[in-house]
Amino acid sequence: MKLKTKDLLTLAELTPREFVGLIDDSINLKKEFKQGGNKPVLKNKTLTMIFQKPSTRTRVSFEVGMYQLGGHAVNLSSNDMQLSRGESVEDTAKTLSRYSNCIMARVYDHKLLETLAEHASIPVINGLSDSFHPCQILADFMTIKEKKKKLKGIKIAWIGDGNNVCNSMIYGAALSGVNMSIATPKGFEPNKDVVKESKKSTNIELTTDPFTASKNADVIVSDTFSSIHNLDKKRLEKFLPKYQVNDKLMKSAKKDAIFLHCLPAKREQEVTSSVIDGPQSVVWDEAENRLHTQKSLLATLIRA
Numbered sequence: 323m324k325l326k327t328k329d330l331l332t333l334a335e336l337t338p339r340e341f342v343g344l345i346d347d348s349i350n351l352k353k354e355f356k357q358g359g360n361k362p363v364l365k366n367k368t369l370t371m372i373f374q375k376p377s378t379r380t381r382v383s384f385e386v387g388m389y390q391l392g393g394h395a396v397n398l399s400s401n402d403m404q405l406s407r408g409e410s411v412e413d414t415a416k417t418l419s420r421y422s423n424c425i426m427a428r429v430y431d432h433k434l435l436e437t438l439a440e441h442a443s444i445p446v447i448n449g450l451s452d453s454f455h456p457c458q459i460l461a462d463f464m465t466i467k468e469k470k471k472k473l474k475g476i477k478i479a480w481i482g483d484g485n486n487v488c489n490s491m492i493y494g495a496a497l498s499g500v501n502m503s504i505a506t507p508k509g510f511e512p513n514k515d516v517v518k519e520s521k522k523s524t525n526i527e528l529t530t531d532p533f534t535a536s537k538n539a540d541v542i543v544s545d546t547f548s549s550i551h552n553l554d555k556k557r558l559e560k561f562l563p564k565y566q567v568n569d570k571l572m573k574s575a576k577k578d579a580i581f582l583h584c585l586p587a588k589r590e591q592e593v594t595s596s597v598i599d600g601p602q603s604v605v606w607d608e609a610e611n612r613l614h615t616q617k618s619l620l621a622t623l624i625r626a
């Protein structure tokens with residue numbers, strides 16, 4: 323499959339066909355891998371990874387993904403780069419384009435990614451910014467498709483902070499005909515423009531009541547109340563105890579509802595141990611699927 327876009331920064335760059343195509347391709351790559359390994363379609367290709375923030379899953383799944391497809395990844399903390407001494411993002415983008423075949427960056431300010439993408443001649447992938455986390459959503463929707471055998475018509479209840487992951491999930495919902503009900507405290511709603519745009523394609527409901535969101539939900543999702551860029555401890559008071567995903571909230575969704583969390587999780591804050599370690603939780607499959615979706619994305623963008 324060839325994508326229209328060079329870069330993946332939000333998810334909104336994809337057409338519905340491309341989004342669903344990437345998910346189906348990821349499911350096939352996973353099967354192929356489990357049956358003995360993937361073809362080395364990225365032989366001699368290199369990914370440059372830039373991290374301004376900590377990461378476990380994104381860092382490892384991108385590096386292992388490149389390796390499993392026959393390529394290689396270079397990992398850079400932005401502190402080790404000349405960026406930290408004032409070299410411009412534009413010059414960094416041009417330089418890295420002469421060495422490698424793709425850049426994946428985890429940053430604070432989303433605009434930095436846009437500048438990188440504009441000046442790099444190679445694909446740029448958002449590995450999380452303060453505003454979006456598109457790679458997470460590819461893995462989440464792959465997991466939903468695996469468990470529920472479909473996407474269209476599924477209802478997701480997002481409980482907690484209308485953050486970067488939530489913003490990309492709304493785009494994912496709009497691209498696949500998934501309905502979302504989002505329960506947040508007042509003032510913690512997802513990005514208004516993202517909601518407005520996505521409402522044209524699917525049902526996106528905003529509420530302050532977690533039980534309104536969870537009604538008839540097939541999927542319950544939570545994420546930390548304090549993202550890497552939002553570490554103010556006072557935030558917690560706005561979320562607890564009302565927005566914690568616990569057994570009572572899980573019971574209020576459909577009987578066969580699944581629980582997703584991008585991880586890392588703070589147990590007993592946004593989710594109880596009984597839920598995240600319980601029978602409805604699919605968080606380890608979700609974490610594994612970061613690997614398969616990243617491989618699909620890398621192979622598609624780099625070979626374009």
Ligand code: CP
Nearest residue numbers: 377378379380584585
């Ligand atoms: N879900 C996710 O992006 O995890 P990391 O922060 O560990 O990469």
Ligand code: NVA
Nearest residue numbers: 485545549550584585
């Ligand atoms: N919303 C979280 C996601 C971490 C993967 C953050 O930005 O820290």
